[in-house]
Amino acid sequence: MKVLIVGSGGREHALAWRLAVCDGQQVYTAPGNAGTAQVGRNLPQFEVNQTDALLAFAQRERIDLTVVGPERPLIHDGIVDCFRAAGQRIYGPTQAAARLEGSKAFTDEFLARHGLSRKWFQVFDSPAAAKAYVRRQGAPIVVKADGDAFGKGVKVCATVAQAEEWIDRCLVQREFGSAGERIVVEQYLTGQECSVQVFTDGETVLPMAPAQDYKRIGDGDTGPNTGGMGCYSPVPALDPETFEHIVERLVRPTVEKMAEEGSPVTGTLYAGCILTSAGPELLEYNCRFGDPETQVVVPLLESDFAEVLLAAAEGRLREVTPRWSQQRAVCVVVAAQGYPGAYEKGHPLSGLEQAAQDGALVFHAGTKQQDGQLVTAGGRVLGVTALGDTFAAARRKVYAALEKIHFPGMYYRRDIAARAEAAEAA
Numbered sequence: 516m517k518v519l520i521v522g523s524g525g526r527e528h529a530l531a532w533r534l535a536v537c538d539g540q541q542v543y544t545a546p547g548n549a550g551t552a553q554v555g556r557n558l559p560q561f562e563v564n565q566t567d568a569l570l571a572f573a574q575r576e577r578i579d580l581t582v583v584g585p586e587r588p589l590i591h592d593g594i595v596d597c598f599r600a601a602g603q604r605i606y607g608p609t610q611a612a613a614r615l616e617g618s619k620a621f622t623d624e625f626l627a628r629h630g631l632s633r634k635w636f637q638v639f640d641s642p643a644a645a646k647a648y649v650r651r652q653g654a655p656i657v658v659k660a661d662g663d664a665f666g667k668g669v670k671v672c673a674t675v676a677q678a679e680e681w682i683d684r685c686l687v688q689r690e691f692g693s694a695g696e697r698i699v700v701e702q703y704l705t706g707q708e709c710s711v712q713v714f715t716d717g718e719t720v721l722p723m724a725p726a727q728d729y730k731r732i733g734d735g736d737t738g739p740n741t742g743g744m745g746c747y748s749p750v751p752a753l754d755p756e757t758f759e760h761i762v763e764r765l766v767r768p769t770v771e772k773m774a775e776e777g778s779p780v781t782g783t784l785y786a787g788c789i790l791t792s793a794g795p796e797l798l799e800y801n802c803r804f805g806d807p808e809t810q811v812v813v814p815l816l817e818s819d820f821a822e823v824l825l826a827a828a829e830g831r832l833r834e835v836t837p838r839w840s841q842q843r844a845v846c847v848v849v850a851a852q853g854y855p856g857a858y859e860k861g862h863p864l865s866g867l868e869q870a871a872q873d874g875a876l877v878f879h880a881g882t883k884q885q886d887g888q889l890v891t892a893g894g895r896v897l898g899v900t901a902l903g904d905t906f907a908a909a910r911r912k913v914y915a916a917l918e919k920i921h922f923p924g925m926y927y928r929r930d931i932a933a934r935a936e937a938a939e940a941a
């Protein structure tokens with residue numbers, strides 16, 4: 516099968532590696548990175564939002580299946596709608612279903628309408644009304660830009676003053692453009708977070724191995740938020756009953772009700788959950804594979820990944836039963852110095868082959884080939900994943916592999932999956 520992957524990060528390298536190296540498919544990645552180039556053919560001439568050009572390529576090259584990595588082509592460009600209208604198989608949601616990620620207000624109202632969330636919230640486009648609500652409810656409180664703000668529109672506000680400032684940044688200063696012309700003000704919840712992703716074709720729902728990611732830059736969850744500094748799977752804090760609750764009582768009803776409302780969800784539905792003392796709650800939905808979650812989840816799949824994706828795209832997911840390894844997977848993201856603020860690019864990388872020799876999977880995120888040399892080309896540069904029979908073993912392996920990799924200013928967290936290791940030991 517010929518598979519076209521849209522995107523260029525660690526998630527896309529993990530997808531490309533899995534489909535090409537493990538499942539033997541012929542993989543193209545648009546535009547791709549230096550890692551995807553090692554397992555298939557990159558298409559650097561395309562940007563992910565060039566839907567018409569990607570479709571023309573898929574038709575010309577007789578691509579059997581297109582898999583969309585990032586959310587923007589789904590939310591903004593309706594890539595799935597365009598491909599389907601042209602009779603091209605594609606894995607992902609329609610633009611209408613992608614509202615689950617593209618509009619926080621849509622999702623909170625949908626969940627409330629169907630009794631799938633207990634948290635209180637209100638949607639505002641008036642700063643005065645939003646501030647009056649914040650003053651009534653008190654802090655801590657969460658203020659979210661409604662639309663897709665490149666992951667930067669959500670603010671957990673410790674005080675009423677912070678919430679009022681964020682409201683102004685969204686609704687008055689329009690810092691997030693049209694993504695922030697409406698906001699959602701909602702209840703602040705506490706507990707461990709986890710990511711529960713499912714494959715769905717709009718009817719059948721097949722859960723993947725759950726994961727937990729690390730959003731802050733510094734050890735001990737300190738410093739600013741990032742695109743993700745590491746991840747592990749499975750999640751010891753998520754007991755089997757709670758996992759079943761999330762899948763059966765939150766995610767499956769979401770898929771059913773979205774279909775009933777005329778917007779069936781297809782592809783990956785990613786439930787960002789929080790495990791509160793009163794039970795699990797949905798924090799957000801994403802309409803695509805998580806990053807870095809994909810870098811731990813995909814290596815744990817024992818079944819043929821290509822077959823699952825194809826079955827989902829063809830609406831016959833009921834025919835497949837994915838099998839998951841019982842091993843533990845840990846991914847540590849390697850960033851450039853300064854990330855998530857300003858950082859340098861163009862530094863030569865070394866030691867990747869030595870790291871891989873000991874069985875680690877080295878997924879490229881921000882890398883490129885320049886004058887015959889592998890150099891850094893982004894803030895998150897690599898995701899290094901290792902599997903083991905225990906979290907302790909997986910952590911030892913991944914951190915030993917990281918010792919072999921070098922580039923100037925290289926930074927990574929030292930505590931990824933430490934809490935999982937401690938929980939497992941206990």
Ligand code: GLY
Nearest residue numbers: 728743805806807
């Ligand atoms: N790891 C969070 C995300 O993919 O959005």
